[in-house]
Amino acid sequence: MIEVRGLTKRYGDKVAVDGLSFGIEPGKVTGFLGPNGAGKTTTMRLILGLDYPDAGSITVGGKRYRDLAYPMREVGALLDAKSVHGGRSAYNHLLCLAQTNNLPKRRVAEVLELVGMSAVARKRSKGFSLGMSQRLGIAATLLGDPRVVMFDEPVNGLDPEGILWIRNLMKTLAADGRTVFVSSHLMSEMENTADHLIVVGRGKLIADCTMAEFIARSSGAAVKVRTPSPDALVLAIAAKGGQASADADGTLVVRGLATDQVGDIAFEQGIRVHELTMMRASLEEAFMELTGDSVEYRAGIPAASVPVGPSTSGSGV
């Protein structure tokens, strides 16, 4: 649905987006992940034509954004919940948007109902909490029943109820067959919602893969085995190409093999196994590892809390 090719954007001397290429497919939630300052918001602004790229091209459904007949029917985007005139009521805000794309008036009441804001429709939006502003922004994105929805950091500053609501909404939209493109710097948030990931750092593409692949790619993925015969299992695993090391308490940590493979090896060798656990690297760890080199504004925090992988580089993955 969205095709980005060789996208580059500079602000003065600073390169915000650097030769970025990726595609976003319908029917799933694509997470757009990267540290603050990685170029996520800039990329979204470029997709919407708010800023002009220095190089590269973007198409939505095969067309440039500004050539879309009715942009609201194609793309509903929420970049910043505060991008409204605070003096205008929620109803009039949505009405003035709907009118630009010749959408029927009744649609305004429908989306207000959907986001639970019918009761405050006539209230001016400057009095709204962040959560309410976010709901108003989402109502606006749904006015045109768009095939693509795009949210920039949608859960920022929301309470747990609001976060859950947005997660469910994104899943519903994707299940409807829509293209959902959502950015976040919160890896845990992506873990809960995204099917596919596009990871950026310093404006460059770091990874474009499924969530499962992204986690598996991390060197943190391992299998924990507890067995009364550790030495025999270590040898058997080494023979099959895995690496096993013994923990202080005698449990083995196996890398390079999947849980099923480890279980099969033990069975073939007649080794008893008391525990076999997948140690899933969290997305957080995988992300830190992959973007370690590309964090733009690194705080002077102790090195131990930033596990930078030795072999991963910013652009080579």
Added chain:
Amino acid sequence: MTTSAASSGKLPLSTLPAASGRASLGGALRSEWTKIRSVRSTYWTLIALLVVSIGLDALISAASSSHLQGHPADKVGFDSTQVSLFAFAFLGQLILAVLGGMVITAEYSTGMIRTSLSVQPRRGTLYVAKALVFAGVALVISFFTSFVAFFLGQALLSSSGMNASLSGPGVLRAVVGTALVVTLVGMFAFGLGAIFRHTAATIATAIGMMFVVPIIINLLPDNWRIEVVRWLPSSALDRISATLPGANPHMFGPWGQFAVTAAWAVAALVAGIVLFRKRDA
């Protein structure tokens, strides 16, 4: 709230009618009309315009009337039409310039511009719609104010016997022309708003061009001043609201000065649309 609505599969929204054509000027005009009528600042500005213009012009006319009754000699060279339009011309233009500038700078100060351009990425369409809707509002309010100020002023001047009538020489041109030039000043500020994208800079520049530059020009040596003054956007109001002969011979005629101000407005509007289309939002 409606958590369940969003998580139960399909969204509870009705089906949209099939799309035909494309988002264009018609929708943009309706949208801009909704925008301008749905914020309080529009009403405050227009009420200020009415109260200041009509109220002050009535006071000036009433005071002039009693003065003329006591000093009949001052009736020579007294321009009843111009006097009844003075506050509207002098201060009304400033208030309308504030509205014209804010119609566009408020989009930037609130961040609304990002939403507006997302739903209508054809920027020229958005700009033209915004300019046309403001021009329409400005014209209607200017004509209304100009005629009310004129008729009220003449009613108050009637006791001095100096009241003008619309059929008098140059009177209709003065009333209509003043309304048109005040509208042009608003359009000029609209263009400045698109250039600066900042309310304070826009209003400061508009005030500078309409009030400060003429004062500075007045300080120039006479032979320069008389060459420059007719090219200023601020010179039209005094010329077009006058109905008596004896105007400054270095000025163009009423419609000539109108054309100068119109040229300034067009220049600002064109510079505004070029930058509006070219720059990152």
